[in-house]
Amino acid sequence: MRDVKVRASALDGWRSNLREHGYEPERIGALSAVPPRELRGTSPMPLRDFVGFSESLVRETRDMSIPWLVGRNYDLSSLGPVGDAIRASSTVGLALRRFVEYFELLQDCTDIRLECDEQSASLSYRILDPNIWPRHHDAMFSLGILTQIIRAGTTDGWDQVEFLFEADQSEMVGHVNRLVEAPCSFGAETNMLRFPVRFLDCRLETTFAQAPIREINQAIAVRKRSTPLAERLARVVYRDLDRLTIDQERVAREVGMSGRTMRRKLASEGSSFQEVLDECRLRQAVFEFQTKPNLSIAQIALRLGYSEHSTFTRAFHRWSGISPQAFRERLMNKVN
Secondary structure: OOOOEEEHHHHOOHHHHHHHOOOOHHHOHHHHOOOOHHHHOOOEEEHHHHHHHHHHHHHHHOOOHHHHHHHHOOOHHHHOHHHHHHHOOOEHHHHHHHHHHOHHHOEOOEEEEEEEOOOEEEEEEEEOOOOOOOOOHHHHHHHHHHHHHHHHHOOOOHHHOEEEOOOOHHHOOOOHHHHHOOOEEOOOOOEEEEEEHHHHHOEOOOOOOOOOHHHHHHHHHHHHHHOOHHHHHHHHHHHHOOOOOOOHHHHHHHOOOOHHHHHHHHHHOOOOHHHHHHHHHHHHHHHHHHHOOOOOHHHHHHHOOOOOHHHHHHHHHHHHOOOHHHHHHHHHHHHO
């Protein structure tokens, strides 16, 4: 997978929020490598760099409220056309759906979704690239933006909201539940904000005349055409590995083509679906070793779609040169 990107305007607002909360941005090392807006513009930057920035800033200040507050106060116009579409929305539900539907223009390789039942709605956010970890505080930032949208249309009912985080509680500095003003759970499969479904119908005051839908759809089409097929498939596989059976035909439909066309195009790129699947499984295995030390090798093999522990062990040995157990022990020794 090539270096995944995020819109550089994700860095907007951090200095001003730090200053408002009593920090001197000039004294914070994590900000020293961040160029001013007029120099970086809105061009993409590596997502790993942005995530590393947010993690470093919280480690340095020991203040996990910063990413959350930046998100809660973020200027939606910094999101470009996507922000304009959100600001032109008449309801919370429409604004959130546009944020989710168009998020790929803001950040690569991220699973963000809005799901509803009769009583509740949930917004989930998870970076799919298994090479990016830790990644706790970019989630605080993104959930902060989503919370800003919801709170713009609601005046009551926040006592019925709850948050879930990928990170373990020991990895989050401070009292998260006090910060977000809602109950929190940790060690979840994804970062999630759950709230009453009636919030979606709450009215918003529109602050932009008309959503630039045609411009956004054209940008999405251009983006898809410029992304290698193997990479598009990998993102679907990473999203579904521990949730659904990975079926070639279904994955092909996800990217808008038949299985035959998918195989032909992959061959022209010098790849195959099995190679894409194997690479995703093995990179995800390393991520599981890092983040779920209590799971056995057999449990991880099952999560990755291997029916037999031995099949996973052989595949991992071919890929890395050592057994999964030996690889995990090396990781643990580095941490300790």
